[in-house]
Structure formats: structure tokens, C-alpha cells
Amino acid sequence: MQMTWRWYGEGNDSITLDHIRQIPGVTGAVWSLHDKVAGEVWETERIQEVVSQITSKGLSPAVVESVNVHDDIKLGLPSRDKYIDIYIDTIKKLSKAGVKVICYNFMPIFDWTRTELYKELPDGSNALFYEKNAIQNDPKKMAQKILDGAGEFTMPGWEPERMAKLDDLFKAYEGMTEDILFDNLKYFLERIIPVCEEYDVKMAIHPDDPPWPIFGLPRIVRSREHIKRFLELVDSPYNGLTLCTGSLGPNLENDIPGIIREFHDRIHFAHIRNVKVYKNGDFIEVSHRGKDGSVDIYEVLKAYHDNDFEGYIRPDHGRHLWGEEKDCRPGYGLYDRALGVMYMLGVWDSLDKRKEEPDVKVK
Numbered sequence: 176m177q178m179t180w181r182w183y184g185e186g187n188d189s190i191t192l193d194h195i196r197q198i199p200g201v202t203g204a205v206w207s208l209h210d211k212v213a214g215e216v217w218e219t220e221r222i223q224e225v226v227s228q229i230t231s232k233g234l235s236p237a238v239v240e241s242v243n244v245h246d247d248i249k250l251g252l253p254s255r256d257k258y259i260d261i262y263i264d265t266i267k268k269l270s271k272a273g274v275k276v277i278c279y280n281f282m283p284i285f286d287w288t289r290t291e292l293y294k295e296l297p298d299g300s301n302a303l304f305y306e307k308n309a310i311q312n313d314p315k316k317m318a319q320k321i322l323d324g325a326g327e328f329t330m331p332g333w334e335p336e337r338m339a340k341l342d343d344l345f346k347a348y349e350g351m352t353e354d355i356l357f358d359n360l361k362y363f364l365e366r367i368i369p370v371c372e373e374y375d376v377k378m379a380i381h382p383d384d385p386p387w388p389i390f391g392l393p394r395i396v397r398s399r400e401h402i403k404r405f406l407e408l409v410d411s412p413y414n415g416l417t418l419c420t421g422s423l424g425p426n427l428e429n430d431i432p433g434i435i436r437e438f439h440d441r442i443h444f445a446h447i448r449n450v451k452v453y454k455n456g457d458f459i460e461v462s463h464r465g466k467d468g469s470v471d472i473y474e475v476l477k478a479y480h481d482n483d484f485e486g487y488i489r490p491d492h493g494r495h496l497w498g499e500e501k502d503c504r505p506g507y508g509l510y511d512r513a514l515g516v517m518y519m520l521g522v523w524d525s526l527d528k529r530k531e532e533p534d535v536k537v538k
């Protein structure tokens with residue numbers, strides 16, 4: 176596996192590439208052009224500028240998260256082909272710049288959704304929190320809370336200009352069903368995957384976060400059955416997954432190690448994070464350590480290790496520690512993600528050892 180770290184770019188992240196390169200085992204920076212809204216052209220110069228910043232620090236730019244998908248594609252409007260053409264143009268440019276994996280999602284309107292960004296945990300740290308009852312039917316109120324909480328940091332999928340059009344977007348999605356969304360995703364994939372095969376860029380869809388419909392909007396990448404149906408839309412290794420334990424985790428029915436073992440050859444990017452799910456279905460994000468939450472991170476990593484996973488992996492959202500929430504993007508502080516990297520590497524190294532010396536009896 177290739178350990179990476181999500182970096183939001185010069186001037187857009189309190190964490191620098193110099194911080195990242197000092198975290199043991201991290202070999203790549205996961206990046207994007209975060210000022211681009213879905214559907215915009217990515218200029219070669221801009222791509223090259225970020226790639227050079229990353230490679231000049233000895234890190235790999237191989238993974239982009241995300242190239243967001245325009246709502247017209249998700250809605251299946253006639254204008255989708257114009258935006259798919261732009262998406263294909265971006266795939267080709269990123270391939271030429273050395274990118275190997277593109278993460279994206281197909282969630283209608285919103286990206287990941289929470290009701291609170293700095294909920295205190297017993298140890299005094301704080302984290303992203305989701306309260307089922309608080310979500311109600313007031314998307315605008317929730318959107319405003321997210322944007323206010325993020326302060327000057329942009330939140331991918333939550334661009335203010337899109338949030339300003341929420342009424343139009345909800346109108347456009349009226350009547351949208353899971354089947355229609357799957358059909359529109361199939362259309363998108365049938366157009367882009369042949370290009371990905373030619374340019375050797377793997378697509379890796381990110382699951383829905385949380386893994387259930389919100390505000391009456393369908394979500395279609397949220398369980399083993401949905402994932403199986405998704406992979407069959409276009410049966411190519413280039414049509415793959417970003418498997419995110421924290422996104423699938425709030426649904427306790429999801430057997431995440433089992434999903435990994437079944438679909439490991441179509442997983443190109445692994446997001447590792449843990450959530451603690453409460454009895455009433457609310458959840459809060461916790462440390463990456465398995466024992467601290469509801470996801471058995473050890474079994475997740477063992478499922479990857481048993482299948483010789485050679486893809487990319489990153490610590491996903493962490494708690495905010497030691498007062499850092501004042502100047503970091505919600506969920507993307509430095510300390511808990513760095514602790515998460517060390518936890519993951521500790522598990523991985525011990526699995527390596529057990530594999531090399533299987534008959535050494537642990538005293």
C-alpha cells in the first residue's frame with residue numbers, strides 16, 4: 176500500500192507539504208484544484224503548478240481528490256455531454272501530469288454531511304458529529320451551519336455559489352430515484368471509462384457520507400449491494416472504488432472487511448477513519464484506533480493486507496486536538512491524522528512481520 180495525505184494546496188491549508196513529508200511513511204499528497212467548481216475546465220498550467228509543488232518536495236501527485244461531477248451529469252440533463260467532454264479533457268490532462276487515480280462522488284447536491292463540526296468528546300477533543308434528528312428537512316440551515324463552521328476554509332462540494340442555488344437544485348432533483356441516478360452514472364461511466372483505459376487513469380468513486388438518503392435525495396453507493404450494482408455498470412478495472420470506512424461505517428450492517436475482501440481488486444484508494452455510532456443512530460468521528468469506535472480498523476487493514484493491497488491509502492477525517500480547530504479545515508487537522516498514519520503503519524508492519532515469520536511463536 177502507498178500511504179498518502181490529503182493536502183488542500185498552497186494558501187488553502189494550514190498544513191504544508193513540509194509538515195506532510197515529515198510524517199513517517201507518507202509518500203504522496205492527495206490534491207485537487209479546490210477553487211474549481213464542478214464542470215470547470217482544469218488548465219494544464221494550473222495542474223502543472225500544483226504537481227511541481229508536490230514533486231519538488233519528493234512526494235507523489237498520483238491521486239486527485241476530487242474532480243467533482245457537475246449536477247447536470249447526475250441529473251442526466253441534455254447539457255451533461257458538454258460537462259462530460261470537459262471531464263474527459265481533465266482526465267487526459269491529469270494522466271499526462273502523472274496522475275493514476277481520480278476520486279469523485281455521485282451524491283446529489285451535497286457532499287459529506289454533518290450537523291455539527293466541533294462536538295466535544297469525553298477527552299476534551301472535538302470532532303464532526305451527525306445527529307439524525309437535527310438533520311430534519313432544513314437543508315439550508317444545515318448548509319449555512321457547515322459554511323459558518325468552516326470559516327475561511329472552502330469545503331469541497333459545499334461551494335457557496337452552489338449553496339446559493341439550493342432551491343433550484345432541489346427543484347431539479349424532484350422525482351430523482353435510485354434507478355435514475357444509477358442510469359445517469361452508467362451513462363457517465365460508459366463515456367469516460369474507455370478514455371481512462373487508454374490514458375491509464377483509475378476512477379475511484381467515494382461512497383455516500385452518511386450512507387443513507389438525506390433530504391429525500393437518493394444515494395447509491397452505500398452498501399455491499401449498491402457497490403456490486405455500481406461495479407457492474409461498467410465491468411472494467413478502471414471503474415473502481417475509494418473505499419471509505421468512515422462513510423460506510425455509520426450503517427452497522429455494512430461488513431466493511433467483507434466488502435474489502437470481496438471487491439479488493441476494484442479498490443484503488445482506501446480512506447481509513449473511524450466513527451462511533453450511538454444507539455439512536457447518531458455518530459461522531461473518533462481516533463483511527465479500532466477500539467475507539469464502531470469500525471474494526473484492524474480487521475479492515477488485515478483484509479487489505481491479506482490481499483496484498485498495492486493501492487493508495489490515506490487517513491481520513493480526524494478529531495481536532497490541542498486547540499487546532501482555530502486554524503484548520505473541519506475534519507482535516509494535523510495531529511489526529513498523523514496519529515492515524517502511525518496507527519495504520521503499526522498494524523501494517525506487524526502484519527508484514529507475521530507474514531515473514533509465520534511460525535515464530537509469540538512468547
Ligand SMILES: O=C(O)C(=O)C[C@H](O)[C@H](O)CO
Nearest residue numbers: 241279280287381384419422
Ligand atoms: O466523506 C468522506 O469521507 C470524504 O472523504 C469526502 C470525499 O473527499 C469526497 O466525498 C470525495 O469526492
Ligand SMILES: [Fe+2]
Nearest residue numbers: 419422446491
Ligand atoms: Fe472518505
